[in-house]
Amino acid sequence: MPMFKVRIAETGECFPCDSAQSVLEGMVQIGRRGIPAGCRGGACGVCRIEVLSGSFAHKAMSRSQISEADQQQGRVLACRIFPDSDLELKVLGGIRRSVLQQEAGK
Numbered sequence: 001m002p003m004f005k006v007r008i009a010e011t012g013e014c015f016p017c018d019s020a021q022s023v024l025e026g027m028v029q030i031g032r033r034g035i036p037a038g039c040r041g042g043a044c045g046v047c048r049i050e051v052l053s054g055s056f057a058h059k060a061m062s063r064s065q066i067s068e069a070d071q072q073q074g075r076v077l078a079c080r081i082f083p084d085s086d087l088e089l090k091v092l093g094g095i096r097r098s099v100l101q102q103e104a105g106k
């Protein structure tokens with residue numbers, strides 16, 4: 001399975017993610033409490049992210065969470081996308097606080 005590197009733009013933190021693994025599953029490896037907090041099925045929206053660079057495959061995402069306009073701007077659900085290259089992303093959904101909290105004070 002090809003392995004890619006995913007970078008969180010806000011913190012510069014990186015985690016590995018292979019192409020059979022959702023970006024949310026990869027993100028779990030950075031070990032913050034509260035990830036994942038959601039449904040992991042594309043329905044709740046807590047894992048909403050914006051992909052700044054890189055390519056990915058995706059499964060169906062609820063239009064109530066991700067509109068067509070969102071998707072065109074790279075806003076997607078981390079539990080529904082699978083990397084096809086290294087990615088850089090911003091975290092927008094409810095997991096944002098968990099992802100961005102600093103190592104210290106964990």
Ligand code: FES
Pocket residue numbers: 024036037038039040041042043044045046047048077078079080
């Ligand atoms: S975890 Fe619920 S939409 Fe991704």
